[in-house]
Amino acid sequence: xxxxxxxxxxxxxxxxxxxxxxxxxxxxxxxxxxxxxxxxxxxxxxxxxxxxxxxxxxxxxxxxxxxxxxxxxxxxxxxxxxxxxxxxxxxxxxxxxxxxxxxxxxxxxxxxxxxxxxxxxxxxxxxxxxxxxxxxxxxxxxxxxxxxxxxxxxxxxxxxxxxxxxxxxxxxxxxxxxxxxxxxxxxxxxxxxxxxxxxxxxxxxxxxxxxxxxxxxxxxxxxxxxxxxxxxxxxxxxxxxxxxxxxxxxxxxxxxxxxxxxxxxxxxxxxxxxxxxxxxxxxxxxxxxxxxxxxxxxxxxxxxxxxxxxxxxxxxxxxxxxxxxxxxxxxxxxxxxxxxxxxxxxxxxxxxxxxxxxxxxxxxxx
Amino acid sequence: xxxxxxxxxxxxxxxxxxxxxxxxxxxxxxxxxxxxxxxxxxxxxxxxxxxxxxxxxxxxxxxxxxxxxxxxxxxxxxxxxxxxxxxxxxxxxxxxxxxxxxxxxxxxxxxxxxxxxxxxxxxxxxxxxxxxxxxxxxxxxxxxxxxxxxxxxxxxxxxxxxxxxxxxxxxxxxxxxxxxxxxxxxxxxxxxxxxxxxxxxxxxxxxxxxxxxxxxxxxxxxxxxxxxxxxxxxxxxxxxxxxxxxxxxxxxxxxxxxxxxxxxxxxxxxxxxxxxxxxxxxxxxxxxxxxxxxxxxxxxxxxxxxxxxxxxxxxxxxxxxxxxxxxxxxxxxxxxxxxxxxxxxxxxxxxxxxxxxxxxxxxxxx
Numbered sequence: 001x002x003x004x005x006x007x008x009x010x011x012x013x014x015x016x017x018x019x020x021x022x023x024x025x026x027x028x029x030x031x032x033x034x035x036x037x038x039x040x041x042x043x044x045x046x047x048x049x050x051x052x053x054x055x056x057x058x059x060x061x062x063x064x065x066x067x068x069x070x071x072x073x074x075x076x077x078x079x080x081x082x083x084x085x086x087x088x089x090x091x092x093x094x095x096x097x098x099x100x101x102x103x104x105x106x107x108x109x110x111x112x113x114x115x116x117x118x119x120x121x122x123x124x125x126x127x128x129x130x131x132x133x134x135x136x137x138x139x140x141x142x143x144x145x146x147x148x149x150x151x152x153x154x155x156x157x158x159x160x161x162x163x164x165x166x167x168x169x170x171x172x173x174x175x176x177x178x179x180x181x182x183x184x185x186x187x188x189x190x191x192x193x194x195x196x197x198x199x200x201x202x203x204x205x206x207x208x209x210x211x212x213x214x215x216x217x218x219x220x221x222x223x224x225x226x227x228x229x230x231x232x233x234x235x236x237x238x239x240x241x242x243x244x245x246x247x248x249x250x251x252x253x254x255x256x257x258x259x260x261x262x263x264x265x266x267x268x269x270x271x272x273x274x275x276x277x278x279x280x281x282x283x284x285x286x287x288x289x290x291x292x293x294x295x296x297x298x299x300x301x302x303x304x305x306x307x308x309x310x311x312x313x314x315x316x317x318x319x320x321x322x323x324x325x326x327x328x329x330x331x332x333x334x335x336x337x338x339x340x341x342x343x344x345x346x347x348x349x350x351x352x353x354x355x356x357x358x359x360x361x362x363x364x365x366x
Numbered sequence: 367x368x369x370x371x372x373x374x375x376x377x378x379x380x381x382x383x384x385x386x387x388x389x390x391x392x393x394x395x396x397x398x399x400x401x402x403x404x405x406x407x408x409x410x411x412x413x414x415x416x417x418x419x420x421x422x423x424x425x426x427x428x429x430x431x432x433x434x435x436x437x438x439x440x441x442x443x444x445x446x447x448x449x450x451x452x453x454x455x456x457x458x459x460x461x462x463x464x465x466x467x468x469x470x471x472x473x474x475x476x477x478x479x480x481x482x483x484x485x486x487x488x489x490x491x492x493x494x495x496x497x498x499x500x501x502x503x504x505x506x507x508x509x510x511x512x513x514x515x516x517x518x519x520x521x522x523x524x525x526x527x528x529x530x531x532x533x534x535x536x537x538x539x540x541x542x543x544x545x546x547x548x549x550x551x552x553x554x555x556x557x558x559x560x561x562x563x564x565x566x567x568x569x570x571x572x573x574x575x576x577x578x579x580x581x582x583x584x585x586x587x588x589x590x591x592x593x594x595x596x597x598x599x600x601x602x603x604x605x606x607x608x609x610x611x612x613x614x615x616x617x618x619x620x621x622x623x624x625x626x627x628x629x630x631x632x633x634x635x636x637x638x639x640x641x642x643x644x645x646x647x648x649x650x651x652x653x654x655x656x657x658x659x660x661x662x663x664x665x666x667x668x669x670x671x672x673x674x675x676x677x678x679x680x681x682x683x684x685x686x687x688x689x690x691x692x693x694x695x696x697x698x699x700x701x702x703x704x705x706x707x708x709x710x711x712x713x714x715x716x717x718x719x720x721x722x723x724x725x726x727x728x729x730x731x732x
Contacts, residue, residue, distance in 0.1 A: 038577075047575070064662030067573075068573045068576075069573055069575075069576070069577070107477075108476070109476065109477045110473055111470075111475045111477050111496055112472040114480075115472070115496075130477055130478070130481075132478055183545055209431040209432060210435070296429075297429075336434065
């Protein structure tokens with residue numbers, strides 16, 4: 001990855017917005033601009049901040065615990081804060097000439113930390129500028145290199161899925177399966193799961209974000225398996241839905257409806273359409289069949305260095321899709337007491353349609 | 367757990383501070399007050415907020431994806447937001463009489479969300495009050511029931527540690543071991559690891575927060591294993607440091623020094639002492655031996671529903687320890703190019719000393 005190029009583009013944006021310094025706290029933005037891959041253990045425990053002047057060299061500020069990793073992963077100068085970040089920022093700001101506008105990521109900064117930044121800004125007589133999505137806007141259109149990494153991430157995820165799917169047995173618990181999935185991901189070379197694997201059977205699958213339980217998945221029940229992994233930072237995200245044993249007629253009905261909605265959504269994706277129009281194309285299929293209130297979440301979301309990123313593919317998003325965006329298409333129907341079915345693929349938006357990154361067809365068209 | 371009692375105590379605090387409504391966003395605070403155990407997938411993806419009036423019934427606000435879990439886990443009324451949290455808050459505020467001061471958790475609210483709250487507050491003509499650590503202050507002193515859960519969490523974690531330690535071989539990679547640890551935790555009945563397991567050998571152990579690599583741990587090298595699990599929400603956190611094969615004289619020197627520092631730290635803990643004094647007691651041992659700059663992190667931290675919580679046991683913390691607090695004591699020495707040694711136990715602060723919750727003595731006094 002050409003991090004220097006990305007930094008140059010970011011710096012150009014800063015100059016256009018008359019920002020003298022940008023502090024980048026979001027782990028995905030940090031990684032996008034520098035290659036530094038440490039994650040944060042919760043937002044209150046930052047593993048570092050990029051200090052990016054509108055001109056000149058960016059630096060990575062971190063603490064003692066991450067110093068070696070930071071030095072190893074990035075070409076940027078690493079500055080370690082020993083007396084806290086605010087105190088280091090104060091001395092860095094003193095050393096810079098003519099800083100008038102200091103920007104920070106409003107969408108990845110705690111309100112409590114923003115108060116400390118505000119006090120610092122007042123002391124140093126600089127204007128504090130909250131920005132949102134400044135770096136995210138660069139990330140939303142993927143380069144060919146990034147699409148290739150996403151393709152490999154999807155492909156590895158599917159390989160793991162198939163190896164697990166082949167070995168499923170009704171007496172395995174949801175947790176057993178989730179563990180097997182996450183183990184297999186790491187053994188296969190993934191950096192990490194890109195989110196907590198969802199394995200939900202029967203009733204439990206009626207919760208779109210069910211946590212795996214110690215219940216056996218059993219036979220003849222709907223099983224939702226939603227899984228993804230990170231490869232060089234790039235996330236995959238896929239859901240398959242199936243039954244061990246014999247699906248009943250209701251399962252067939254719901255599954256086929258969800259698949260039809262998914263195809264309608266995928267069919268609608270192309271550059272120039274709004275995210276809401278894509279959502280509507282899929283949602284209409286489900287609504288026309290009378291299940292509208294059982295599809296309570298958005299149709300999809302962007303995927304890249306973050307597993308959930310822009311653009312959201314929801315009924316309320318007026319954003320236009322553009323070529324090079326990567327989104328999931330994942331309709332679902334959830335019936336409390338019975339279960340749910342969700343199907344999810346990832347697609348790359350193209351000028352005249354989209355490329356589905358998934359190759360796996362297990363239990364899609366049944 | 368008596369959630370209603372905890373809510374009553376919180377409401378009393380609200381009345382004392384003339385707060386009419388408190389919004390609780392932190393997952394640990396939510397769980398402490400309601401039993402609702404969902405985690406957030408990043409702070410930008412909340413799985414719910416408690417809406418706590420100074421008088422009357424608290425409610426849990428969440429979205430469609432978590433509705434069933436919320437209804438199942440808590441006795442509170444669950445209100446689902448379909449058009450976003452802000453819009454639900456607006457209608458809840460309209461329904462409440464005489465709301466003048468609306469408080470939110472400054473330390474677990476994004477700056478960007480605080481701007482939306484501010485706009486809502488202006489519209490509804492209420493004063494927005496950022497609070498920090500209001501619920502955390504209730505959590506910092508553990509009840510007997512909580513200490514018992516922490517004891518069980520520590521004990522289960524140690525059982526897992528010993529089963530893994532027995533089966534270690536030099537050809538295993540750091541990642542193999544981390545995976546084996548986390549699998550064993552879940553199989554043993556833990557809810558989840560309480561943080562990403564650290565397995566670091568040789569050079570890599572010189573980074574206090576090393577991520578496990580695909581390198582074999584090898585023989586005769588320092589291996590740091592830092593692990594913890596959640597049991598009914600309560601976290602354990604333990605570090606053991608050892609060698610497969612024969613430690614060299616340097617390993618003995620560093621390990622014994624760290625253990626001596628740990629004992630000095632544990633020996634200093636009692637109600638009434640400041641956290642900084644405890645830090646100093648341990649740090650002095652390491653400084654006197656000439657390794658001061660190789661112990662770059664704090665001595666410890668509180669543990670409870672969060673694996674890192676108040677009180678921080680650092681050189682700069684003037685907080686007084688009180689009976690019923692639970693903290694880690696974890697000095698370390700990190701030598702770039704060689705490796706590191708860290709030893710960590712959890713202790714309960716008592717009036718005249720402390721109770722060490724750990725029973726495991728593997729590779730402590732060598």
